[in-house]
Amino acid sequence: MGPWWVTVQPPAGRMGWLSLLLLLPWCLGVPGQRSPLNDFQVLRGTELRYLLHTVEPRSWQEDVADAEECAGRCQPLLDCRAFHYNVSSHGCQLLPWTQNSPNTQLQPSGRCDLFQKKDYVRTCIVDNGVSYRGTVAVTVGGLPCQAWNHRFPNDHKYTPSLRNGLEENFCRNPDRDPGGPWCYTTDPAERFQTCGIKSCQEATCVWCNGEDYRGAVDHTESGRECQRWDLQHPHPHPFEPGKFLDQGLDDNYCRNPDGSERPWCYTTDPKVEREFCDLPRCNCYHGTGEQYRGRVSKTRKGIPCQHWSAETPHKPLFTPTSAPQANLEENFCRNPDGDSHGPWCYTTDPGTPFDYCALRRCDDDVPPSILDPPDQVLFEKCGKRVDRQDRRRFRLRVVGGQPGNSPWTVSLRNRQGQHFCGGSLVKEQWVLTARQCFSSCHMPLVGYEVWLGTMFQNPEPGEPGLQRVPVAKMVCGPSDSQLVLLKLERSVTLNQRVALICLPPEQYVVPPKTKCEIAGWGETKGTGDDAVLNVASLNVISNQECNVKYRGRVRESEMCTDGLLAPVGACEGDYGGPLACFTHDCWVLEGIIIPNRVCARARWPAVFTRVSVFVDWIHKVMRMD
Numbered sequence: 001m002g003p004w005w006v007t008v009q010p011p012a013g014r015m016g017w018l019s020l021l022l023l024l025p026w027c028l029g030v031p032g033q034r035s036p037l038n039d040f041q042v043l044r045g046t047e048l049r050y051l052l053h054t055v056e057p058r059s060w061q062e063d064v065a066d067a068e069e070c071a072g073r074c075q076p077l078l079d080c081r082a083f084h085y086n087v088s089s090h091g092c093q094l095l096p097w098t099q100n101s102p103n104t105q106l107q108p109s110g111r112c113d114l115f116q117k118k119d120y121v122r123t124c125i126v127d128n129g130v131s132y133r134g135t136v137a138v139t140v141g142g143l144p145c146q147a148w149n150h151r152f153p154n155d156h157k158y159t160p161s162l163r164n165g166l167e168e169n170f171c172r173n174p175d176r177d178p179g180g181p182w183c184y185t186t187d188p189a190e191r192f193q194t195c196g197i198k199s200c201q202e203a204t205c206v207w208c209n210g211e212d213y214r215g216a217v218d219h220t221e222s223g224r225e226c227q228r229w230d231l232q233h234p235h236p237h238p239f240e241p242g243k244f245l246d247q248g249l250d251d252n253y254c255r256n257p258d259g260s261e262r263p264w265c266y267t268t269d270p271k272v273e274r275e276f277c278d279l280p281r282c283n284c285y286h287g288t289g290e291q292y293r294g295r296v297s298k299t300r301k302g303i304p305c306q307h308w309s310a311e312t313p314h315k316p317l318f319t320p321t322s323a324p325q326a327n328l329e330e331n332f333c334r335n336p337d338g339d340s341h342g343p344w345c346y347t348t349d350p351g352t353p354f355d356y357c358a359l360r361r362c363d364d365d366v367p368p369s370i371l372d373p374p375d376q377v378l379f380e381k382c383g384k385r386v387d388r389q390d391r392r393r394f395r396l397r398v399v400g401g402q403p404g405n406s407p408w409t410v411s412l413r414n415r416q417g418q419h420f421c422g423g424s425l426v427k428e429q430w431v432l433t434a435r436q437c438f439s440s441c442h443m444p445l446v447g448y449e450v451w452l453g454t455m456f457q458n459p460e461p462g463e464p465g466l467q468r469v470p471v472a473k474m475v476c477g478p479s480d481s482q483l484v485l486l487k488l489e490r491s492v493t494l495n496q497r498v499a500l501i502c503l504p505p506e507q508y509v510v511p512p513k514t515k516c517e518i519a520g521w522g523e524t525k526g527t528g529d530d531a532v533l534n535v536a537s538l539n540v541i542s543n544q545e546c547n548v549k550y551r552g553r554v555r556e557s558e559m560c561t562d563g564l565l566a567p568v569g570a571c572e573g574d575y576g577g578p579l580a581c582f583t584h585d586c587w588v589l590e591g592i593i594i595p596n597r598v599c600a601r602a603r604w605p606a607v608f609t610r611v612s613v614f615v616d617w618i619h620k621v622m623r624m625d
Contacts, residue, residue, distance in 0.1 A: 001125040014282035026501040034268050037228055038070035038218070038252050040082075041122070047084060047109035048099060048116075057095065063090040068231075071115060078162040081133075082116040100135045111501050116249075124200035129173045129180040132197065136171045137183070140196030140303050141349050142442050145169040145183035153188040171195035171484035179304075187442070196302035205282035211256045213279065218252045218265075222273035226252040234270040252276075254279065284362035289335045289342040290326075292359070297331045297345070300479050305331040305345035313350040317623060333357035339616050340477070340507060352623050354617075356478055363477045383408075383502035383586030406535055407517035408501035408587070409577055411457070412437060412486075413468075415447030419457050422520045422577025423450065424501050424589050428491035431620050433576030434594050434609070435484050441476035450488060453497040453534045465497040473602055477619050480557055481614045482594050484576075485593040485621050501580060501589045503619075508612040510590050514582035516561065518593060520574030538562065538606065540581065540590075546605045557613045559591050560605040578609045 050057060064070050067085040067421035070092035073248045074080040077094070081101075084093040097104050098120045106114075119133040121525035126132075137145045146154055148166035162431075164174050182194045202217030218226045219497045220591035226232065229241050229249035239257050241249040247257040254263040254277035264276045285292040286401060298304045306313065308320055308328035318336040328337035333343040344356045385407050410431055412421040412599040421437035431450055453465035492498055510516070538561035546560035547553070554560060561579070579591030591608030611618075 002568055012356055019612045031447045034081070034225060034226060035068055035231060036230070037068055037115070037120075038225060038268075038361050039075055039117055040071055041251050042246055043106070043114045043116070043120050045109055046114040047107050047112045048082060048095060048097070049107050050097060051103045051105055058093060060086070060091045060093045062089060062091045062092055066090065067113070067115065069429040070094075074115075074117075078468045081120050082114060082171065084112045084114060085110050088112060093437075094572050122200065123197075124203040125197050126200055128176060128178055128200075129197060130176055132171070132181050133165050134170065134172065134197070136181070136195050137169045138195070139171075139183065140301070141183055141190070141193055141194035141351060142440055143185040143187050143190055143193060144520045145171060145195075146185075146186050147320055149174070154184040154191050156184055162462075171197065187236075194304075195437065196298075197305075199277070202298075206262060206279045206459060207282045208281065209256060209259065209261060211259060213254065213256065213263045214248045214250075214252065215279070217254045217263075217279060219277070220254075220265060220267055220277035222272075222275055224267040224269050224272060224275060226254060226277075227256070227267075227268050228252040230253065234268065235273050236265045238267055252577055283358075284360045285335075285342055286362050288340055289337055289359065290338055291293075291333060292333070292343045293327055294332065294359070295360060296333045296343075298358055299345065299347055299352075300358050301352075301355060302358075303347040303349050303352060303355060305333060305357075306348050308334070308346070310346075313348065314346045314624060316346055316355050317620070333359065336498065337620075339620075341616065351475070353621055370515075373519055382500040383580075383588055384497055384559065385496075385587065389495055404581070405455070406517070406533060406578070407453075407497055407499040408580070408589075409505070409519040409533060410519060411454075412471075412576065413449045413451055417449075419451075420520050421575050422593065423486065424578040424580075424592070425452065425492065425500060425616065426503055426589065427622055428494065428500070429488045431486040431488065431609075432589070432592065432618065433484050433486060434592055435476060437576045438474065438484060439475060441484075443474075445471045445474060450486065451493070452492055456530065465495070467492055467498060473625070475625075477614060477617055480555075481617070482609050483592060483611075483614055483618075485618065487625060501578060503615050504585075504588050504612040506612060506615050508590075510540045510581050512545070513540045514581050514583075515587050516540055516579050516590060518577060518579050520577040520593065538579075541605060549605055550607070554607055557610055558607050559610040560607055563604040563606070596602070 001233065038082065041363050070083050070085050073092065074094050078095045079096050081098045081193050082095040098116045099106050100121060119131045123134060139145065148158060148160045148168040158166055158174055159467055166172055166174060169183065173181045179194045181197050182192055184192045188492055200216040204213060206213050211458045229239055237329045239249060244257055247255060249257060251254055252265065254265050256263045262276055263279055264274055268273050275476055283294045283296050299305065300357055302514065307330060308316060315511050318328060326334050328334055328336060331345060332347050335343045341356050343359055344354055346354045408425045410425055411419045411425045412423055413431060414420055421433055423431040423433035448471040450471060452467045454463055459466050469492055471486050472489045473487040475485045476554050494500065515537055517535050519533055524579040541562045543556065543560065574593050575595055577593045578589050579593065580587045581590045589610060589611050594607065594609055
């Protein structure tokens with residue numbers, strides 16, 4: 001017999017032979033054989049504590065040679081998801097839970113290392129995600145997943161088991177869908193939807209030579225599996241994790257500890273010492289990205305792009321035929337209209353007409369600076385109002401405000417007819433408001449209305465000029481915008497009480513000291529009652545001045561007004577309403593009221609979403625629908 005042969009008495013029965021065959025290569029520890037530790041992620045000096053005493057953990061096994069043998073015992077067991085390995089006593093404790101399981105807690109340990117099965121703890125998927133056992137339970141469209149053991153609202157054929165991993169309402173891929181993990185949703189109108197979980201290869205791209213790459217790819221470009229950095233077989237090497245703490249030498253993931261051309265790893269093939277890994281270069285674009293010809297086909301939110309030649313779910317404004325110079329091939333991100341936010345695409349989500357793509361500018365990590373104000377701005381048929389006074393006695397609503405006239409300010413009403421947010425009429429059938437006013441971008445809108453043409457929060461029955469229009473559709477803006485566009489069931493009637501507010505030019509910056517006004521029916525902090533719409537005047541300040549107070553946290557996509565000695569500003573119920581500024585003989589929607597840390601706080605600037613940064617998105621959505 002050779003030095004690696006052993007005599008083994010197999011367990012009784014067919015399953016005994018099977019378990020032996022699964023375990024045998026790992027127990028032998030033959031150099032060049034795949035290590036069972038490759039299926040685990042390790043947390044050194046860590047224990048996983050189960051907080052409930054109703055379930056006793058498995059007893060310690062003190063007869064293991066090393067962590068590899070412990071991994072070999074845990075790996076084939078469906079109810080083993082992790083194990084503790086006692087470094088000093090060589091003890092092994094198999095665990096049926098991971099750090100993502102309920103009632104568990106990670107804690108430092110002076111005696112143990114925690115090894116958890118990768119499929120249960122990594123946040124990306126391998127191949128099409130059949131083995132994914134993570135805890136994502138929301139679809140790419142934001143819909144909560146239905147529990148797999150439920151048959152309502154969507155009936156199905158699947159029965160949860162340890163083998164198929166259909167637990168709770170977590171995203172899974174039991175039918176090997178090429179789109180990756182999915183789930184049935186809790187929305188009867190949307191039977192199932194993908195969860196948009198990125199593949200490990202896509203999850204983290206490589207900048208420069210990838211020395212800072214910390215992703216979870218564990219195979220080389222030829223498909224060979226990587227050797228663990230904490231093992232010395234089949235290939236001895238100098239890169240021990242304990243000696244290179246700043247190199248992120250985790251488990252058997254691709255890394256670049258020696259400054260090579262790109263990330264690499266030692267392989268589990270005894271004949272091939274090391275190979276580079278097939279990792280995507282981080283995509284970037286120059287300028288506005290009109291010349292970008294990369295192959296990224298997902299948005300910032302992870303939503304797959306619609307093919308440019310497709311007509312559903314969205315009818316495109318740009319097609320390969322209408323814009324041949326834009327190279328609109330397949331469903332790759334492009335910028336056919338020179339959008340200042342960079343490449344974008346129509347999405348496969350019916351509720352998101354289009355979105356910007358997961359790309360960065362090549363020259364730096366900072367978005368292009370906001371342009372200087374244009375010398376002259378021309379507007380037509382918007383931002384005009386007839387000042388009027390109602391006879392009824394007014395009291396305050398906006399903190400520090402006065403009764404006023406803002407014919408583009410609308411009241412958003414819930415199913416009970418109660419006011420809950422403000423909004424601005426930017427087109428006869430479109431209202432712009434704040435994302436914070438809604439619990440979800442896919443919430444049902446039946447019963448929701450927009451009220452226009454009244455100054456009173458609770459208008460009397462039959463009040464002249466009041467228009468009540470149901471909300472038909474919601475479109476959430478880019479992830480960094482905090483904006484929502486609401487499409488109404490029908491166009492409103494414009495008159496002296498109902499008017500459109502102008503939208504600013506793209507990237508327009510309101511000069512400091514410009515006088516603007518906010519309007520709303522919101523909280524008054526004891527300064528008034530709920531009678532009327534109130535308007536308060538505020539002066540614009542530069543972002544540089546504003547950031548002195550906010551320590552640099554105000555972004556270019558936001559703008560500020562001066563903090564006054566007396567509290568003047570917007571509070572609960574005003575959110576979504578306008579910050580209107582008088583520019584070139586008309587009122588322009590420059591900002592949207594969003595929640596600040598403290599509403600109407602004396603001496604503190606108020607922060608608004610800057611509409612001009614997202615005006616291209618607004619126009620694009622309204623043109624599409």
